[in-house]
Amino acid sequence: MNSDVIISVFVTGIALMTPVLWAALGEAITERAGILNIGIEGVMLGGALTCAWCIREGAGITTGLLLSIPVGALIGVILSYLWVTRGADQIVSGIIFNLLALGVTTLLFEEYLKGVGVVTSLDKIAIPGLSEIPWLGEILFTQNITVYLALLAAVLVFLLLHRTWFGLYLRSAGEKPRATETAGLSVPRLRYASVIIGSALMCFGGATLVASTSGGFVTNVTAGQGFVALAIVVLGRWNPFLIIGGAVLFGVTQALQFQAQSLGFLSALPAEAWLALPYVVTIVAVVLAKSSRYPNACGVPFTPAGATR
Amino acid sequence: MHRSLRGCIAVVAAGALAFGAVACGDDESDAAAETTGATAAAIDYSVAVLSPGSASDGSWGQATTEGVDAASAEFGVTIDGKGENLLTPEEYTQQGTAFAKSGTDLILMANGSVPQSVTKVATDFPEATVCGAAMTIPEDELPANACTYDPEQQEGAFSAGYLAALTSKSGKLGVVAGFAFPALTRQVEGFTLGARYANPDIEVKQVYINSWTDVAAAKAAGAAQYADGVDIIFSATDSATQGLFAAAQEKGEGNYVIASYFDSNAQAPDVVLTSVLYNLQGVNKEMVAKAVEDEIEPTNYTFGLDFGVGELAPFYDLDSVVPEDVKTKSDALVAAIKDGSVVVPDTTVLGTTGAGATYDLAKLEATP
Numbered sequence: 001m002n003s004d005v006i007i008s009v010f011v012t013g014i015a016l017m018t019p020v021l022w023a024a025l026g027e028a029i030t031e032r033a034g035i036l037n038i039g040i041e042g043v044m045l046g047g048a049l050t051c052a053w054c055i056r057e058g059a060g061i062t063t064g065l066l067l068s069i070p071v072g073a074l075i076g077v078i079l080s081y082l083w084v085t086r087g088a089d090q091i092v093s094g095i096i097f098n099l100l101a102l103g104v105t106t107l108l109f110e111e112y113l114k115g116v117g118v119v120t121s122l123d124k125i126a127i128p129g130l131s132e133i134p135w136l137g138e139i140l141f142t143q144n145i146t147v148y149l150a151l152l153a154a155v156l157v158f159l160l161l162h163r164t165w166f167g168l169y170l171r172s173a174g175e176k177p178r179a180t181e182t183a184g185l186s187v188p189r190l191r192y193a194s195v196i197i198g199s200a201l202m203c204f205g206g207a208t209l210v211a212s213t214s215g216g217f218v219t220n221v222t223a224g225q226g227f228v229a230l231a232i233v234v235l236g237r238w239n240p241f242l243i244i245g246g247a248v249l250f251g252v253t254q255a256l257q258f259q260a261q262s263l264g265f266l267s268a269l270p271a272e273a274w275l276a277l278p279y280v281v282t283i284v285a286v287v288l289a290k291s292s293r294y295p296n297a298c299g300v301p302f303t304p305a306g307a308t309r
Numbered sequence: 310m311h312r313s314l315r316g317c318i319a320v321v322a323a324g325a326l327a328f329g330a331v332a333c334g335d336d337e338s339d340a341a342a343e344t345t346g347a348t349a350a351a352i353d354y355s356v357a358v359l360s361p362g363s364a365s366d367g368s369w370g371q372a373t374t375e376g377v378d379a380a381s382a383e384f385g386v387t388i389d390g391k392g393e394n395l396l397t398p399e400e401y402t403q404q405g406t407a408f409a410k411s412g413t414d415l416i417l418m419a420n421g422s423v424p425q426s427v428t429k430v431a432t433d434f435p436e437a438t439v440c441g442a443a444m445t446i447p448e449d450e451l452p453a454n455a456c457t458y459d460p461e462q463q464e465g466a467f468s469a470g471y472l473a474a475l476t477s478k479s480g481k482l483g484v485v486a487g488f489a490f491p492a493l494t495r496q497v498e499g500f501t502l503g504a505r506y507a508n509p510d511i512e513v514k515q516v517y518i519n520s521w522t523d524v525a526a527a528k529a530a531g532a533a534q535y536a537d538g539v540d541i542i543f544s545a546t547d548s549a550t551q552g553l554f555a556a557a558q559e560k561g562e563g564n565y566v567i568a569s570y571f572d573s574n575a576q577a578p579d580v581v582l583t584s585v586l587y588n589l590q591g592v593n594k595e596m597v598a599k600a601v602e603d604e605i606e607p608t609n610y611t612f613g614l615d616f617g618v619g620e621l622a623p624f625y626d627l628d629s630v631v632p633e634d635v636k637t638k639s640d641a642l643v644a645a646i647k648d649g650s651v652v653v654p655d656t657t658v659l660g661t662t663g664a665g666a667t668y669d670l671a672k673l674e675a676t677p
Contacts, residue, residue: 002537004536004537005533005537008532008533008536008537009533012528012529012532015529016529019525106363106394109363109365110363110364110365110393113365117576118575118576118577119554119555119576124559209524209525212525213524213525213551213552214524214528214552214554214555215555216524216548216551218366218548218549218551219363219366219393219394219548220394221524221525223520223522223526225525255529258516258518258526258529259533259537261515261516261517271516271517271519272489272517272519275517275518275519
């Protein structure tokens with residue numbers, strides 16, 4: 001295996017990590033506040049379609065990425081209404097939302113984005129100086145803007161959750177919502193905020209998937225990445241820095257599977273075995289992280305005192 | 310906030326989301342998709358087509374449905390429906406059953422991995438005609454109202470491999486394919502064998518991504534191959550191919566993709582060297598024509614180079630990338646396949662993984 005191949009595996013792995021990382025960061029915020037958003041896949045599809053749409057209409061990749069944020073926030077409002085206001089079962093409605101999103105995005109794609117456009121994607125940006133570092137420079141510092149922003153977002157999400165009052169309130173809403181309410185805070189408002197912020201990040205993650213690959217939408221373009229993000233949040237124990245590690249692990253194993261299929265003695269294994277590798281690694285990692293503990297009230301609808309549902 | 314007011318806000322938000330999405334687009338693409346040419350008077354015959362792709366995937370699904378659209382326009386048959394993005398045999402059986410129950414006369418299942426669905430629906434609904442594309446079912450197992458029709462894709466893939474091997478500067482070629490099943494594997498192995506026929510020392514790397522649509526996976530697979538020195542990748546997947554185009558563009562000049570099923574030049578004119586066209590439009594139209602004339606027999610129809618299956622699309626702006634002598638040799642090979650002096654093995658041979666790398670090259674040239 002020459003160095004170009006090894007570098008390629010990591011360069012590709014980091015690129016593959018990015019949409020999953022955005023989605024996982026969004027899910028971490030949401031779960032910390034006590035909402036289990038199974039519908040990540042659906043939210044990501046919304047972002048992917050938005051971005052592809054804007055690219056097709058000539059508005060550009062940047063516009064597509066930026067527009068995915070309010071679209072994600074709007075989806076967050078809808079999901080919040082279901083889960084916070086209506087107290088709907090988060091798992092069942094999350095699954096149904098994924099199916100609905102797949103149908104709606106496919107319908108919109110077929111009706112309004114028919115045909116495939118010219119392939120386009122974000123340019124890579126070499127960070128001056130750092131990109132010259134052997135191996136590491138090409139792997140980490142010659143990526144597109146969404147990769148750098150994702151790493152920055154992880155830091156910001158960590159600061160939000162662990163270094164601000166708002167983050168403390170969010171976490172309390174996910175751990176002891178009744179106590180949070182007793183302290184005079186509105187648990188529904190906190191949960192609304194978390195789902196809206198989280199969905200915006202997930203939607204942006206879906207948009208990066210399009211922006212980093214072909215610029216075009218295809219049916220089910222997310223291909224299960226939302227579910228991987230769900231697992232990575234558990235693997236990363238709701239800590240943004242550990243979540244980065246989980247996302248890198250997934251991305252690199254996904255990149256490795258394609259290289260390994262045609263690489264000397266590794267190609268002796270059936271292609272299907274390599275294709276299963278990222279998911280096997282993710283499952284094993286989650287199992288090994290068995291001591292992970294969900295926020296106490298995660299997935300449990302909250303009824304404010306005195307309110308009826 | 311009053312409960313009803315909150316409900317209204319949610320509804321307005323949902324509406325705004327939908328409006329935002331719709332406002333971003335227009336109807337121009339609809340016009341482009343309309344079948345050109347005069348429409349024949351309607352006749353009392355209906356058809357449904359089921360496909361693993363969509364009618365706008367710029368690949369297998371689109372080429373297939375365009376054939377049915379053309380038949381509808383030319384013969385006046387009614388299209389009862391287009392089942393898109395169907396993957397599993399269960400989905401084909403369910404959709405096929407639904408169309409057969411509602412009285413559809415001809416059901417085309419354009420997925421080589423679902424022969425059991427063809428047999429099942431045809432057996433359950435003797436009044437319907439059910440035909441499966443890119444597959445072969447032993448004739449003694451075919452119900453009287455079923456057939457298969459098989460574009461012999463290995464021939465086109467073979468000539469693409471031949472051209473790629475003669476054009477490659479690195480001596481390394483790649484293949485990125487969807488799923489491993491005989492009708493797909495024969496394309497992968499056909500390409501590999503064709504490349505070996507041109508250059509026995511050529512190196513061909515094969516990768517399956519287990520998807521027709523996963524653009525990110527295709528891009529990752531393509532990037533891995535380009536990093537390994539491959540300069541031309543043959544695609545045997547559907548809309549995921551867009552990822553290969555992006556990988557080639559990212560790698561830079563001198564790296565190309567040979568697409569399949571649909572002329573993909575417009576998607577990435579700077580990297581699409583050519584496309585292997587299997588005349589799926591013509592093949593599907595022909596099957597509808599046979600059905601309308603009540604000529605469908607319980608047999609396996611095959612379509613080869615004589616029917617335009619396996620022809621290469623123009624090189625367009627990349628014409629200068631392919632040397633003139635390579636073009637001449639490539640044309641000669643196609644002629645040799647057509648006249649039988651070069652015999653590309655069929656699916657029984659090339660439908661097995663690894664066959665392209667091990668098949669005896671001496672057997673390719675038929676002895677007079």
